[in-house]
Amino acid sequence: MRKLAFVTVLSCSCFFSNAQTKTLSGCSESSAKQQFAAEEKFDSYLKAENVDHLIKDMSARPHHVGSPGGKAVADYIYNKFKSWGYDVQMETFYVLFPTPKSRLLEMTAPTKFKASLMEKILSEDATSNQTAEQLPPYNCWSADGDVTSELVFVNYGLPEDYDYLNRLGIDVKGKIVIAKYGRSWRGIKPKVAQEHGAIGCIIYSDPKDDGYYQGDVYPKGAYKNDYGVQRGSVMDMPIYPGDPLTPGYGSTKDAKRLDRKDATNLLKIPVLPISYHDAEPLLRSLEGPVAPDDWRGALPFTYHIGPGKSTVHLKLEFNWDTKPINNIIAKMPGSERPDEWVIRGNHHDAWVNGAGDPISGQAAMMEEARAISELAKTGWKPKRTLVFCAWDGEEPSLMGSTEWCEQHAEELQQKTVAYINSDGNGRGFFGVGGSHALEGFINEVGRDVNDPETGISVLDRVRQAEIVGSAGTKRKELMNKKTISIEALGSGSDFSGFLQHLGIPSFNLGFGGEDPGGEYHSIYDSYDDYRRFKDPTFIYGVVLAKTAGRTALRLADAEALPFDFKSLYKTLNGYASEVIALADQMRESTSLENQLIKEKYYTNTIDTAEKLLPPSPKDEVPFLNFSSLQNAMNTLEKSTNHLSDALAKGKLDGAKQDEVNKALYRAEQKLLTENGLPRRGWYKHAIYAPGFYTGYGVKTLPGIREAIEQRNWKEAQDQIEIDANVIKNFSDYLDGITKTIQ
């Protein structure tokens, strides 16, 4: 019922002023009115020029983990929160953090070439000359290594690329591979290379992906110039994030640490990121088959797969130091429910100056916090406690947030209503991922924030963009839907610990899409770049503050927390249908493909000049027993309907409302599995996880889906039972809430 009313309101709001009819989930009409009034004031305090100054200040120096600039930024944030009247703590963990000691990449014979491994200082970019404080281009968590071998080009370095190499009879065992950035989280590339026996991995940015092919290069335009390099982590975070030496617990000063060789998420081979200036001679030297269409980039020659006549030498050494990381935790206590927390977070550490990543998001969060402190001066207080977190150590492996989550796990699971994350931010469209029981709620937030470029709501703008970008029946379908679907969360920012390890309802919010460029994790992610290409008027910093601020304020003040498990059911049921269909499709396509292989269709039709082998036959896909999952979904549908009906009956008395609220925000914890995912138990959420072979990219119902994708039928069946059981218990839990209400 709540959902329907919401839809009606939204469609009305397109045509009429929405001031009179607008409702708010979890609020009575009068408290909604109060809430809107507070938000109006909140908005009035937000200033783009403050966002500008915050970004300029915090991106003035390189400020990676353990650097003087990093400590300065932490202190800056601490002092700001303090000055705004927050109860602030700097909470420090001590983590492993490797930095380069020496880097060498060269071609030795017959062609001689030594890679520059440097980014260019530009007079148009004021901070590009801070070479003394910059971390040089490197991949954090690369192994030390000194390897010399032939080179093979592996496209984006994904499992399917190696399948193709197999068909060419090219083995990377004992060789160095060169992969393009893109299509997966970067850490997947060396991991898959290592799985295939490669002894070293080079990752480069092809100009097709974020260089001149996409647009004019920096400093003329926003895209990557020939010397730009993307730094970044290559830890195997799909195993577990955080300090690799303290899996599952906080890396406090005295915590017990693993021996580095026992950390299962660290690579054994050296990995180095390079520019396309440095990649060009390497790629030009390759011989062997011409790379297929999808492998080719925008450099002006024919891409060959290799190897060539030339030998490549890669030598990397790192300082494996322990460094302090400083999380800033700033609280504004709740007036009615101080032990219920709404947590808002954004990291502050960068690879270099990080004006975009993460400072644009950090600045927006701080302006939001400042505006809330102004609001508090007017007598308004949040009913629940607001907790602002500025995380350190996100870039290497989400360390600040992960260690904090691990350290305070129990308290967080008790108290946290939701975690609201942001990261780099820019001009463009509302982007939101998160827990699907809050999908209706976040649609209401998007409804109430206006886009500064168009004057329509940020919700309508992104919804309209999806429609404009679609075609055919999909377009028609989207036109009939007045809300947006939120994305499931994989990884790539600080929500991971909250959502996937602790089962705390989470959001990841941001704006972008009109701010493309090639500065990511390079020295050119600077204030000069940001103000020219990302958000020149800093207004989208304000928009993010409005959006995340409303999200926090509404959750802090809601009488009845706006969880809608019918919405979760609907989404989850879609995922269940997907995994069932996936198994069916794979069964059919495997059977057909095996037949074609057996009957020599490939052998008969492959160009003999190309020397491509037929694909290898795959094991046939058995019928899996999905009945327990299907039955669990049926049960869940009933449970969510009952709960929804019960909640719709209206206001509960204080104590009961309190009990129900607590039960509602803790519900997502019931979706955790006891042992977590196979071979990566840190990830406990049954619905959401980063993909083992995608990294950032989410896998929903990951236990089942990845077992099917990896053709592990026994495990798939086990995971079906595990997830069915979780869903069944979750339904029981919801039935318990329904009983409480009745």
Added chain:
Amino acid sequence: MRKLAFVTVLSCSCFFSNAQTKTLSGCSESSAKQQFAAEEKFDSYLKAENVDHLIKDMSARPHHVGSPGGKAVADYIYNKFKSWGYDVQMETFYVLFPTPKSRLLEMTAPTKFKASLMEKILSEDATSNQTAEQLPPYNCWSADGDVTSELVFVNYGLPEDYDYLNRLGIDVKGKIVIAKYGRSWRGIKPKVAQEHGAIGCIIYSDPKDDGYYQGDVYPKGAYKNDYGVQRGSVMDMPIYPGDPLTPGYGSTKDAKRLDRKDATNLLKIPVLPISYHDAEPLLRSLEGPVAPDDWRGALPFTYHIGPGKSTVHLKLEFNWDTKPINNIIAKMPGSERPDEWVIRGNHHDAWVNGAGDPISGQAAMMEEARAISELAKTGWKPKRTLVFCAWDGEEPSLMGSTEWCEQHAEELQQKTVAYINSDGNGRGFFGVGGSHALEGFINEVGRDVNDPETGISVLDRVRQAEIVGSAGTKRKELMNKKTISIEALGSGSDFSGFLQHLGIPSFNLGFGGEDPGGEYHSIYDSYDDYRRFKDPTFIYGVVLAKTAGRTALRLADAEALPFDFKSLYKTLNGYASEVIALADQMRESTSLENQLIKEKYYTNTIDTAEKLLPPSPKDEVPFLNFSSLQNAMNTLEKSTNHLSDALAKGKLDGAKQDEVNKALYRAEQKLLTENGLPRRGWYKHAIYAPGFYTGYGVKTLPGIREAIEQRNWKEAQDQIEIDANVIKNFSDYLDGITKTIQ
């Protein structure tokens, strides 16, 4: 019934020797046996080394229209056919043929650059140095012109590219445009540019399409090097082909000729093709918006649309001479039905040396003719007359075949059973387009020729390739189909006059797909290129001879001609469904798109920094009355069923069989419309025509389809009635044959 039997046989032939069970449409078991025996002998006479020598001889010099080399090739062919005992004629027409007098392309200010307009002599290519006899790179039928203006990049120069320029507010009126080769027949590009007010047109080969992006460049590999240029015609052949001054009749010595300015298929603006070496400075000089993804090529810079600061000067002058073209017509008279002709043709003129285009096809046809003459020495005679045609003047505008068809229209419509065309040929897969009443027949031909690389039939090989290249339900569907569908014919070779002007059943046959490269219409389409990259052992020349030879021999000897109008009905009914669906889809998408435009979805979601205008609303699509077409299709289904049943009853007596055969091969003429297509009445076939805006690309049911695509609803309705009427009359005609049989 015939069809079913055929399917069974085919699926058997995969597992057993097909020698015992193989049948032949239109032949009794005993005559099939004779036929197979003759074909076996025929095969034994075919020699790859002859194909080699023929290609080498005929590509030894440039031999374009009117050149000494062209006359030498015509004489060579004449003498060969003569020596093989054919009754040979050289039939000469006199046609307009412009060649360059002067060519100039330069950037004048502020950047200075003068285009080389030359291809490089290569020591690896023995004929590349024949500069005295080579036509320099040019587009035949460009207007004379001397224009100076700003330059605008128009992608592939198609109507939709100008729609996008409109959205950018970029007008090409009074400007010179530069377009990429590809995606359409080249003549469409200047035609559309001229329609939009451009005063000049440059066409270049982007390395993404056939240069280094695709593979190593000539002479290392087969792809286009930086100096390679594609010559070619830009006459508006979708209006009419042939000599532009004699539309609809033969350009004999004394024929009345139009004034050149009255020829409706000639351009008014100058057009010049250039290499990517020459295009690079021009494209680099452009400013303005960044070209969208689909517009970008493989040159190493950001593609902008323009204009830039630089001014481009294009000056072209041509010699508008009348030249003789020499068709060689070689006949072997039929022993039983000399007045029924099976015509086989391939052109002999080239843009330069033309080893691939057209000599590889010409050589295969000549080897086929020689083998048939050997067969004739054994006592075998064709029952119907075989006519071999070596066409001149195909490259400028299909002149040899068109003028011949126009000159002998009535006789050809009386006598011709079918026309079998080929053109350039190479290593790879069987390709066949043509009249759908002969689809079953040509599948039988493909079944009986073996592919030399794999030993399976050329039919199975291409069928398997389609299956390997498909996925999902499409793959499953194709697996269940044991035959291949043949393509509908658009234009681009000498079948046009026969099929689309005269309604004579036609085929276009060839092999390719394992012979890609960038030599097309350049000096590098040479013997050296051909023997290295196209068909190194010349065996696919033999395979084409086997295939086209069987096609000709079986049609020449069939007791009952193997036309199957049920097959035509099925295909045509598919086209009818397509045009009905097209109107429905356009109605729905137009309505939705107009709504989005009106409700400002585009305005709201376009990046303001990009200055892209919303699309313009389009007129809504009315419901068209398709009932007459649908009723005509119902009638046709019945008529084709009845005829098929009648034909299946078995052998007719001699005179009746003769009458029925004649009626069958003339049936396709009943599919001609009286006035032809709107604004291009030369094209009379109701089912097949080259697209007005695609050039080579076919449009089926072109009158209806193009009227809908061009949103001309009144004309669409008129064309529905015209085509319905044609189909109705065609059904009546088939009913007449059925009656004759009964």
